[in-house]
Amino acid sequence: MNLLTNPIQLLQPGTVEFGPGTIDKLGPWAKAKGYQRIFVISGAFNANRVSKLHLGGEIGLFGSVKPEPDADNLADAVAAAARFSPDLIIGFGGGSAMDIAKLVAVLCNGHQSLSDIVGPDKVTGRRIGLAQIPTTAGTGSEVGTRALVTDPATQNKWAVQSQFLLADIAIIDPDLTMSIPASITAETGVDALAHCVEAYTSVKAHPIMDVFALEGIRLIGKYLAAAVQNGNDGEARAGLALASMYGGICLGPVNTAGGHAVAYPLGTRHHISHGAANAVIFPHVLAYNAPYAEHKTAAVLRALGLDSSPKSENVSRQAYRYCEALGIEMRLLNRNVPESDLENMAREAFAIKRLIDNNPRPLSHDAILQIYRAAY
Amino acid sequence: MNLLTNPIQLLQPGTVEFGPGTIDKLGPWAKAKGYQRIFVISGAFNANRVSKLHLGGEIGLFGSVKPEPDADNLADAVAAAARFSPDLIIGFGGGSAMDIAKLVAVLCNGHQSLSDIVGPDKVTGRRIGLAQIPTTAGTGSEVGTRALVTDPATQNKWAVQSQFLLADIAIIDPDLTMSIPASITAETGVDALAHCVEAYTSVKAHPIMDVFALEGIRLIGKYLAAAVQNGNDGEARAGLALASMYGGICLGPVNTAGGHAVAYPLGTRHHISHGAANAVIFPHVLAYNAPYAEHKTAAVLRALGLDSSPKSENVSRQAYRYCEALGIEMRLLNRNVPESDLENMAREAFAIKRLIDNNPRPLSHDAILQIYRAAY
Numbered sequence: 001m002n003l004l005t006n007p008i009q010l011l012q013p014g015t016v017e018f019g020p021g022t023i024d025k026l027g028p029w030a031k032a033k034g035y036q037r038i039f040v041i042s043g044a045f046n047a048n049r050v051s052k053l054h055l056g057g058e059i060g061l062f063g064s065v066k067p068e069p070d071a072d073n074l075a076d077a078v079a080a081a082a083r084f085s086p087d088l089i090i091g092f093g094g095g096s097a098m099d100i101a102k103l104v105a106v107l108c109n110g111h112q113s114l115s116d117i118v119g120p121d122k123v124t125g126r127r128i129g130l131a132q133i134p135t136t137a138g139t140g141s142e143v144g145t146r147a148l149v150t151d152p153a154t155q156n157k158w159a160v161q162s163q164f165l166l167a168d169i170a171i172i173d174p175d176l177t178m179s180i181p182a183s184i185t186a187e188t189g190v191d192a193l194a195h196c197v198e199a200y201t202s203v204k205a206h207p208i209m210d211v212f213a214l215e216g217i218r219l220i221g222k223y224l225a226a227a228v229q230n231g232n233d234g235e236a237r238a239g240l241a242l243a244s245m246y247g248g249i250c251l252g253p254v255n256t257a258g259g260h261a262v263a264y265p266l267g268t269r270h271h272i273s274h275g276a277a278n279a280v281i282f283p284h285v286l287a288y289n290a291p292y293a294e295h296k297t298a299a300v301l302r303a304l305g306l307d308s309s310p311k312s313e314n315v316s317r318q319a320y321r322y323c324e325a326l327g328i329e330m331r332l333l334n335r336n337v338p339e340s341d342l343e344n345m346a347r348e349a350f351a352i353k354r355l356i357d358n359n360p361r362p363l364s365h366d367a368i369l370q371i372y373r374a375a376y
Numbered sequence: 377m378n379l380l381t382n383p384i385q386l387l388q389p390g391t392v393e394f395g396p397g398t399i400d401k402l403g404p405w406a407k408a409k410g411y412q413r414i415f416v417i418s419g420a421f422n423a424n425r426v427s428k429l430h431l432g433g434e435i436g437l438f439g440s441v442k443p444e445p446d447a448d449n450l451a452d453a454v455a456a457a458a459r460f461s462p463d464l465i466i467g468f469g470g471g472s473a474m475d476i477a478k479l480v481a482v483l484c485n486g487h488q489s490l491s492d493i494v495g496p497d498k499v500t501g502r503r504i505g506l507a508q509i510p511t512t513a514g515t516g517s518e519v520g521t522r523a524l525v526t527d528p529a530t531q532n533k534w535a536v537q538s539q540f541l542l543a544d545i546a547i548i549d550p551d552l553t554m555s556i557p558a559s560i561t562a563e564t565g566v567d568a569l570a571h572c573v574e575a576y577t578s579v580k581a582h583p584i585m586d587v588f589a590l591e592g593i594r595l596i597g598k599y600l601a602a603a604v605q606n607g608n609d610g611e612a613r614a615g616l617a618l619a620s621m622y623g624g625i626c627l628g629p630v631n632t633a634g635g636h637a638v639a640y641p642l643g644t645r646h647h648i649s650h651g652a653a654n655a656v657i658f659p660h661v662l663a664y665n666a667p668y669a670e671h672k673t674a675a676v677l678r679a680l681g682l683d684s685s686p687k688s689e690n691v692s693r694q695a696y697r698y699c700e701a702l703g704i705e706m707r708l709l710n711r712n713v714p715e716s717d718l719e720n721m722a723r724e725a726f727a728i729k730r731l732i733d734n735n736p737r738p739l740s741h742d743a744i745l746q747i748y749r750a751a752y
Contacts, residue, residue: 005395005611007394007398015386019381019384163391
């Protein structure tokens with residue numbers, strides 16, 4: 001674990017507008033900056049409510065971002081943006097739309113291709129503006145420097161990381177999340193929770209990020225169940241939007257760890273949503289890590305309002321019940337994952353070294369398989 | 377007090393480098409950005425160690441920033457910068473140097489004058505880069521959007537606030553604060569504490585800022601006495617630098633309140649340093665406010681590691697002893713303030729409406745006078 005004396009770089013959008021109604025700040029901001037040709041990137045649902053952005057000027061739209069988008073989907077978005085020739089890109093949606101918006105913003109002028117920029121710090125620059133408007137509370141992508149896209153051949157995730165992927169402005173208006181159904185609220189909420197918990201217990205954890213992480217966990221503990229019960233609870237929606245932002249802040253200098261690595265194959269191989277995959281895995285990884293992060297595991301449970309004994313059995317039971325009570329289907333068996341694929345999944349997860357190496361307790365292929373079996 | 381559902385704008389430098397040795401990031405950053413003509417703004421002490429910045433290219437220097445600088449001092453700095461015609465301004469010092477650097481960065485091209493920009497949001501733009509390198513841990517000016525300068529005629533403070541005063545990068549290297557003597561360490565530390573406490577108990581307090589404020593208070597409680605005792609304690613210096621940054625973050629959307637208003641006349645009329653002035657006033661304002669902010673006052677004392685009963689008498693005694701134990705001279709009498717001037721000081725403090733109005737308990741002219749008498 002890092003100490004306060006370990007140097008850290010904090011990257012954030014220069015401006016973050018947070019709170020109900022802040023979506024109305026987008027138009028005046030774009031106007032003040034002199035943007036004339038605005039290109040919005042979203043999935044199908046948000047494509048139908050672009051009018052909520054109240055934008056003037058000439059507007060283009062790529063409204064076909066898919067969940068867990070692959071490189072082909074990205075290529076279509078880049079081509080559409082290149083034809084429009086925007087001076088401002090707006091990501092409007094969940095993590096998928098915002099990640100594609102980041103990549104389009106640096107690729108649409110044609111100076112680099114996706115293969116040029118995969119990895120850390122390969123992007124050479126960004127000449128057009130980038131604004132991010134999250135409509136879910138989970139990924140925290142709006143404040144992040146990373147974008148993930150799926151390799152269509154192998155279904156692996158490519159990760160691009162660069163300061164140039166960071167938005168000029170993030171507008172986090174929790175009212176935009178009111179329409180999210182209870183099940184997605186629960187799953188994306190646990191995704192935000194997983195970001196905070198994995199960063200907090202990571203071998204790369206840093207005291208500055210711990211403050212954000214623990215506050216994010218507290219907000220999830222306070223507000224997630226309330227928002228699942230009543231999607232129109234404005235305070236709960238605001239609390240979750242903030243927790244998601246804190247999780248996103250943690251992803252920058254610390255990133256996730258074993259939990260996300262173990263969750264990825266559920267998405268890439270079995271089309272389980274990113275949030276649900278993280279939820280199913282969450283209790284088992286938390287329990288697996290507990291003996292190597294006793295104090296912090298107890299703090300996580302306490303922040304969630306749960307019995308905080310860090311014994312593995314209690315950790316697993318508490319976290320499992322917490323997720324189950326949110327209405328999340330927690331068994332892989334009931335999510336149409338064939339037991340025969342667990343081996344392949346473990347192999348695939350184990351290969352995601354960039355995250356596995358962050359885990360507080362070493363994660364072998366066999367340990368991952370045990371986690372899948374426990375979740376089965 | 378605001379709720380989580382109250383909209384808030386979070387402005388921060390896009391990049392913050394934090395930690396020992398991060399000063400070495402300045403040169404490569406300036407080079408990557410293509411800056412050719414770099415102009416450093418500092419006081420006399422830091423003017424003698426500009427070599428620590430390891431800058432290439434053509435370097436200009438205005439090394440004569442005074443403590444509590446006035447408009448004449450600013451005009452000299454603007455003129456020197458205008459002659460040099462820089463593309464990057466670096467503020468290198470405490471709050472005085474960094475505030476002057478902010479103003480020079482927006483004034484040196486001659487499009488606006490100081491009188492054009494006093495107040496909120498009057499600055500029309502900034503065409504050159506701005507980097508801030510704090511060498512004290514107190515003001516948090518490196519992450520802020522505000523600059524103060526003294527009116528030489530009236531000795532009042534003019535406040536300029538603008539997003540264009542926000543640095544492109546802040547490099548917070550606590551090693552630069554190692555050489556600060558114990559007395560200045562103590563006073564500037566209490567200044568950072570006052571920023572956090574006043575923002576935390578302000579009528580404009582916001583839950584998002586409360587997290588930073590409370591963490592800043594905890595860091596002061598944990599590290600200030602240690603750094604006063606041993607100036608070479610690297611962890612303590614890092615903790616104070618972070619607390620100062622948190623205080624600076626709080627100043628943006630929330631700002632200070634009665635404490636700073638009551639402290640200002642000590643500086644403007646009696647040349648008591650900003651940190652010392654805040655320290656002398658701190659226990660008395662905290663105690664005065666306690667009945668109107670019981671819960672938060674108790675939390676402040678707890679975060680400082682003190683007995684947390686929020687009864688005014690205890691609050692005043694605890695906070696007074698805390699400051700006294702840091703070696704700060706806490707009596708106005710012993711600081712050469714004539715008792716006959718307390719009336720004038722109270723009139724002057726009461727006129728600083730922009731801060732007085734933020735106070736959790738209404739502050740009349742008489743109440744301010746009582747505070748000065750208690751501090752006498």
